[in-house]
Amino acid sequence: MDSFDNLSASEKAEASELQKMIAIEQQKAQFQAQVHSFTDVCWDKCVDSPGSKLDYRTETCLQNCVERFIDTTLTITNRFTQMVQKGTH
Structure with missing residues (x-):
């Protein structure tokens, strides 16, 4: 049984929004670790x-x-974006 089954639509939306915020913060933390x-x-x-x-x-x-780091980061980001876009089409 899914833990979201007993939630109202607004509670599900809030939970989904919270999950998105957590994912964004995790990405920020990963980026900071990469910068360090x-x-x-x-x-x-x-x-x-x-x-x-x-x-x-x-x-x-x-x-x-620094320039090589930026170049590499942009290349990886662009490649990841392409992969995500291919997965959504």
């Missing part, structure tokens, strides 16, 4: 020793690392 991981990778790759300011090499490395 990316930050660690770029920091470890590019920064030898922190100083009062970044030298040209370090700044360029961090910029390239």
